[in-house]
Structure formats: structure tokens, C-alpha cells
Amino acid sequence: MTNQQIPSPCFVVEEQSLLNNLKVLDMVQKASGAKIILALKGFAMYKTFPLVKPFLAGATASSLNEAKLASQEFGKEVHVYCPAYIPNEMDELIRMGNHITFNSLSQWELYKDKVKEVGIEAALRINPEYSEVTTDLYNPAVKGSRLGVRSELIGDTLPEGISGLHFHTLCENDAEVLERTLEAVEERFGHLLHQAKWVNFGGGHAITRKGYNIELLIQLIQNIKTNYNVDVILEPGSAVGWETGFLKSTVLDVVDSEGVKTLMIDSSFAAHMPDCLEMPYKPRVRGENPDGEFEYNIGGMTCLAGDFIGGFKFDKEIKAGDTIIFEDMIHYTMVKTTTFNGVNLPSIGMLKTDGSFELFKSYGYEEFISRI
Ligand SMILES: Cc1ncc(COP(=O)(O)O)c(C=O)c1O
Known part of the structure; x- marks a missing residue:
């Protein structure tokens, strides 16, 4: 797998999972x-x-x-x-x-x-x-x-x-x-x-x-x-x-405030995963363990005070530079992203069935300025 090639942040659709869903839907069409x-x-x-x-x-x-x-x-x-x-x-x-x-x-x-x-x-x-x-x-x-x-x-x-x-x-x-x-x-x-x-x-x-x-x-x-x-x-x-991919992000800093540790990531709930705050719901993070000894909030990179979600536990300490992967982040994410605070939109790509990664899109100042 070529995880290293995947930029951060990036929405990554998994080709095989998407095909699996499509086959189920096709079966429903044919049978009904x-x-x-x-x-x-x-x-x-x-x-x-x-x-x-x-x-x-x-x-x-x-x-x-x-x-x-x-x-x-x-x-x-x-x-x-x-x-x-x-x-x-x-x-x-x-x-x-x-x-x-x-x-x-x-x-x-x-x-x-x-x-x-x-x-x-x-x-x-x-x-x-x-x-x-x-x-x-x-x-x-x-x-x-x-x-x-x-x-x-x-x-x-x-x-x-x-x-x-x-x-x-x-x-x-x-x-x-x-x-x-x-x-x-x-x-x-x-x-x-x-x-x-x-x-x-x-x-x-x-x-x-x-x-x-x-x-x-x-x-x-x-x-x-x-x-x-x-x-x-x-x-x-x-x-x-449904469950066809993830949002890859990276920890930029770990902030400790009165014993509450927050992983500051290069993504944002408000700008990139708004349903988490709107619904609200706690997304699943790869590698988390409800019994883990290291507990963190995960915080987005906007200045919105509420751009964080609490209660993520891991077996090991998480440090700046580590990858955080939010599961099931393909539906109702890319279609809802904003550049609030001027944050970049996450890149978009696909993990193919053969294990290779294809980058579809990446964004910068052009996309930000074109929206305001
Ligand atoms: C009119 C209409 N059709 C279809 C959909 C798709 O719904 P879902 O993505 O939950 O299947 C929606 C979602 O809001 C909708 O409003």
C-alpha cells in the first residue's frame, strides 16, 4: 500500500469498497x-x-x-x-x-x-x-x-x-x-x-x-x-x-490545557466534516481503543472554539507528525466542505484495488479566492 503518497489532508475513496456497494445496489435493482x-x-x-x-x-x-x-x-x-x-x-x-x-x-x-x-x-x-x-x-x-x-x-x-x-x-x-x-x-x-x-x-x-x-x-x-x-x-x-473511504489528516501540535490534551490537526470539523458538528456525531478514528490509556480531544485548524470533538482514546501517545484517519468520510463531506478561515480544501484521491493511489485533486489559493 502506498499510504505515504497520500497527501494530508485528503479524502480517499477506496475503489473496492465503492464497487462492493454498487454491486449491492445493482442486485436490488435487478431483483426488485x-x-x-x-x-x-x-x-x-x-x-x-x-x-x-x-x-x-x-x-x-x-x-x-x-x-x-x-x-x-x-x-x-x-x-x-x-x-x-x-x-x-x-x-x-x-x-x-x-x-x-x-x-x-x-x-x-x-x-x-x-x-x-x-x-x-x-x-x-x-x-x-x-x-x-x-x-x-x-x-x-x-x-x-x-x-x-x-x-x-x-x-x-x-x-x-x-x-x-x-x-x-x-x-x-x-x-x-x-x-x-x-x-x-x-x-x-x-x-x-x-x-x-x-x-x-x-x-x-x-x-x-x-x-x-x-x-x-x-x-x-x-x-x-x-x-x-x-x-x-x-x-x-x-x-x-457508505464506508467507502476516509479522511487522512496529520497532527500539527498537541495542546495541553488544564490537563486536557488536544491533537491539533491539519483538517477541520467545521470546514471539512461539518456533519460531525451539525448532527452531531463522533467520527470513528482508525486505531482508537475505548479502553486506551491516552485520551485526547481532536481539534480542527480553524479559530472556531467549537471546532473540536472530545473523547478519543489510544493505546499509545500521539505526537505531532502522526497521522489521524477518520473513517467513513466520503458521503456528505466533499460536497459540504468550505474554506472557512481560509483553510485549504482537503485533496481528493482514490486507493485503487491494486493498492496504488491516484490523486484526483488538490487545492490552494485559487479555490479560496474564487469563492469570496
Ligand atoms: C430529496 C432527497 N433525495 C435523496 C436524498 C439522499 O439521501 P441519502 O443520502 O440519505 O440517501 C436526500 C438527502 O437529503 C434528499 O433530500
Whole structure:
């Protein structure tokens, strides 16, 4: 292995792990008859698209930029859903997609003539008013949610020109949660499903996580397909990038404050791994041991006081120059990074199945100045 060649900090995707996930998703498609498309918001590392493309039906975009990426770099089906569309982007966007989903009836009213003119498939995002996501930040069915149309607003009949329904209320959930969510969808929207040609189950399906009940997922998809005579689409992001790589960082200094030791790394939770602070969650670090005798906080290199996470234990003392590897840092990381404090973006690369490392990108002042 050529770990030495990997710069620091660097997001490193592991080719074999990515392929393993893609094979699982492909198996689900083949066994269930559903289409699986990649949610770019979670995983947009387009240098890996030559690997991803053969397995997935297309990609789904949340903006014109992502739609361009889907169309230019993925090149298969392009699905689009934005919570609200920007008027002067709409002509370009609508011509790029195969499917477009509207978040509200007013947005549909505004753009329905354009949709009919272009002849693209259109859907409404619905709010099933059911979610088992416990963190409100990630719960689209929270009271007063701005995401999706409630059933009473649509009534008995799908608006003319709408051929699909779309819901997204899962986040890293199991198939059993999907089962209960589908019950809520059927209860509130079953009559509309009968009128639709297709339904998009959104993302949040932890299909590639160990222990996920794939048989149940396949059965649920088949039930909906048969009972309502609809095509089913899934649009996971995290399931594609799940446990497919890491963020390598290096300890620059060790600060001791009142006995609390902090490893100051050349990366940042705030700028490079924001979900750790937003969710919040404690990332796994390679080599840590909950019973280890050496305990540290790990601190990012921005001046944000809260840019640190505590409670990492190791069997040996960690010193400046040592490598710290954060596991599972491929989905929802690269797509969320910032240059806050002027910190560089981590490089991006791939550890190939043959053990070699390929550097895709590295960043400097140009990327910083271009964003401000
Ligand atoms: C509408 C929609 N579809 C798909 C996804 C992808 O979800 P995940 O990456 O959890 O599979 C998201 C994530 O926020 C989303 O909002």
C-alpha cells in the first residue's frame, strides 16, 4: 500500500469498497425492478463516475449545477428536485432533465406550461407526515415542514400533467422504517398512487449498511409496483458512499490545557466534516481503543472554539507528525466542505484495488479566492 503518497489532508475513496456497494445496489435493482439513481447532494465525486455509471440508472440533482454534473459527467437519466426553482435557470434546467419534481402546488402552477412544452415527466413531492428521524435537522416531516405537499392540499385527483409522486423522509434508515413509512404514504396518498405512473422513494435507505434487510426492501418495492402499477425509483446518496473511504489528516501540535490534551490537526470539523458538528456525531478514528490509556480531544485548524470533538482514546501517545484517519468520510463531506478561515480544501484521491493511489485533486489559493 502506498499510504505515504497520500497527501494530508485528503479524502480517499477506496475503489473496492465503492464497487462492493454498487454491486449491492445493482442486485436490488435487478431483483426488485426498481431504478436506483445517485443523489449527487451526498456523493458527487465525479472522478469515480466511470465506476458508478455501469451500475446505476442515472443521477438526481438539487440544483442547476448538479444537473449539469449529472448530464455532463454521468450522462444517463437526469432527475431534478429543488425545494424552489430559480426562474432564470428554469429553461436550461428543464431541458437537461428526464424527470422533475416540484415541492409545492404553486411551483407546479408556475412551471406547468414549460413542463408540458418540453415533455418531461413531472412529479409532486409529498409530505407523508411520517418519519422516524430523531434529529430535526434531518427530518423533512417535522411539524410545519417546508418540504413536500400535504395530502389535503392535493385532494382526490393528481393535477393534470403530474405523472409521479416523490417522498423523502428517511435518513440512514432500515427497510423496516421504509415499511412503516410506506404505510403512511399509502394511507394518505394511496388514491393518488393509483393515478401515478411512477413513485420516487427518495433517499435515506441504508441499503449498504451491514444487517440491512435487503429482502424486505425488494418485497416492499414489488408490492408497491404490483398494487399500484407504478415504476419505483430510489435515490440514495449515502448508501453509495457508505464506508467507502476516509479522511487522512496529520497532527500539527498537541495542546495541553488544564490537563486536557488536544491533537491539533491539519483538517477541520467545521470546514471539512461539518456533519460531525451539525448532527452531531463522533467520527470513528482508525486505531482508537475505548479502553486506551491516552485520551485526547481532536481539534480542527480553524479559530472556531467549537471546532473540536472530545473523547478519543489510544493505546499509545500521539505526537505531532502522526497521522489521524477518520473513517467513513466520503458521503456528505466533499460536497459540504468550505474554506472557512481560509483553510485549504482537503485533496481528493482514490486507493485503487491494486493498492496504488491516484490523486484526483488538490487545492490552494485559487479555490479560496474564487469563492469570496
Ligand atoms: C430529496 C432527497 N433525495 C435523496 C436524498 C439522499 O439521501 P441519502 O443520502 O440519505 O440517501 C436526500 C438527502 O437529503 C434528499 O433530500
